[in-house]
Amino acid sequence: MTQLTNWAGNISFAGPLQRPRSVPELQELVAGAEKVRVLGTGHSFNKIADSTGTLVSVADLPQVVEVGDSCVTVSAGLRYGEITAALQSRGLALHNLGSLPHISVAGACATGTHGSGDTNGPLADAVRAITFVNAAGELVTLTRDDAEFAASVISLGALGVMVSLTLDVQPSYDISQVVYDGLPVDRLGSDFAEVMGSAYSVSAFTDWVDPDVMVWRKMRAGAPIESEWLGAHVADGPRHPIKSMPADYATQQGGVPGPWNERLPHFRLEFTPSNGDELQSEYFVARSKAAEAFEALRSLGNRLAPVIQVSEVRTIAADELWLSPSQGRDTVALHFTWIQDEAAVLPVVSAVEDALNPLGARPHWGKVFAADAAYLRACYPKVADFIDLAAKQDPTGKFRNPYLETYLPLTPPRV
Template sequence: MATNWAGNITFSAEPHAPESVPELQELVRSSEHVRVLGSGHSFNRIADTTGTLVSVASLPRVITVGEDTVTVSAGLRYGEVTAALQAAGRALHNLGSLPHISIAGACSTGTHGSGDANGTLASAVSGITFVNADGELVTLTRDDPDFPGSVVSLGALGVTVSLELDTRPSFEISQVVYDALPVERLGSDFEEVFSSAYSVSAFTDWVDPDVMVWRKLRAGTPYEPSWLGARVADGARHPIKSMPADFATQQGGVPGPWNERLPHFRLEFTPSNGEELQSEYFVPRAVAAQAFEELKALGGLMAPVIQISEVRTIAADDLWLSPSQGRDTVALHFTWIRDEEAVRPVVSALEEVLLPLGARPHWGKVFTVDAATLRECYPKVPEFIALAAKYDPAGKFRNDYLDTCLP
């Protein structure tokens, strides 16, 4: 049976891969229950179903570059689209750590990149076309009142077939890695750290007193050999200090196109074999320093199961189920060993200290919070449930995950 990328989920059905939109429409129309599988980079059962599991990866490839937008078929991965955009002199505003993830899957789960002024990947979506429960094509754009609930949709409205994304002129980035930022400066110098580049990532295990910071600067921006007590790395780095940097994107301040610097990993390599679990929580920017103190206090508890934690910032947006809906946000990401029995108690302990700070869990990763708590975390959940019922009144696109999280 098919599994997700991490190998911790075995899907209950083998995926169907329709080769045309009409074939997909008929498959949806004739199925009692349907869920959509992207590139398999979720770490829970959000995509699972005992009914019809659909992959859109075999739909005809569409990359239509316009003056300030690009229209893409849903099954494409970011790396495929960004190369075409760069060749046309255009760019997206933001990218995730991996260029290997599918565009529709990343947007539908609220996946993000980094940068004080940069919204989630979904915030670039200006139009979406999906197959609804009746097998009909529905297109929504930003001027439609349903649009803010349709992009980060968890697959609950239908099967996305294409997306229109905002673009901007291509730009170059120089990536500079710093070693040994004192961990206390993440909080005391928070604004300076995370406003210091177009995109910033800080890597820590919350025990080591030294933090590694990746600053993705606009090409031509000068940078200091010493900065806030940290120093420029003397060679290439992987986010996990003990791992070789072969798969990482170019560092050392060498300028290069946005699509080859904003991700952490190169498109031409597989960054790992997926032997991991991931969790992520999004807190309001105003409580960042307090959240860091809580995480340092839990460092010893996390130590046996954590591989690395990453801190990033995200600009506010208005998408209903986005982790940064209505507020500028700090993302606290955790890469664990692949041992769910050992990881879940640690995740519960994290939630005990982060939820009172307003944390929202990532929809596609490991979390333990219940439906009532999710309604408190994501204030637009009632509106979203009503929207899903509008396009799917019989619950064709629901599964155990949605019944548990958004009943």
């Protein structure tokens, strides 16, 4: 039997994987299992989804895309690329998307996945209702009016198995994506507000050594396109986030207007990556500390150089979801794509955290990090409340796994 792994291939799951084909079948499976964890599309880089118990995929549940009044209800196993195409065909849109359209809606929301944009919250911020199977095998629906809702969207799989989500929608809109080469790295800090506020969604790519930064500006169609901007210039051809890589899989650039779902991601849906020869980490710092974070990372440039492929800088608007990396504060996200060599990467990850943790950096739940439970409890203000809720909702620990026992233990770690 083929070994079940995540997208990057750095995590092997215990397996086997159960694929229920109906919600009642899923309920029966959960009710009868001792331990349950859900696998999405495998785009996490740590063991957040692993378990020696029953592993479940919801991808084979009946596919649902039901448009309501300013909302859409979708089945949890659908990928963003699938639901956004359906929405666009109806003249509707979501507020934002992540860089990959291949990720599942439930998995992305449950782990705090985000796009970019000063006024855009994370993907989970669009969720107005969820339905999940709890530890007893019962269906539970929560809406924004429920007290436990803010704890239950980004839940790391600790509260149950997601069946469907209802998302806010808005009228469709067009985006023009323009890539700029040669932004002086100093200006990323000195002109941070102007850089990141220059379009609906902005991503800056650097390795913290190269003096030039590449910036992807995703602008509402009709916005003027400057050939020269803050010392940078429009790229003379399509670009991949990693400068040395071909741009074949990247979404349309060059300022050509197109629908939101074909411009907000960095990569095209029709080119499904079979695996990613990489590791990833990401840290979230209060926007007010962006310049300090950049300075700290530039001081580590020579340490980063042997293991980094690229680093991406994005912004996220504050939200109130308990385990969100942007909970309670406007945020700058600092993403790292590493080579796939854990022995070489992990010491550098620790060095990055030593530099960023004094700034209150929050690590991404689904990526590679070195922080322990005590630090996570300190930097995510609602962790203790979430642990109490999880213990109440899942008293036998059916949804707990070694990841949760390590990073969200039921009793405070001794320090």
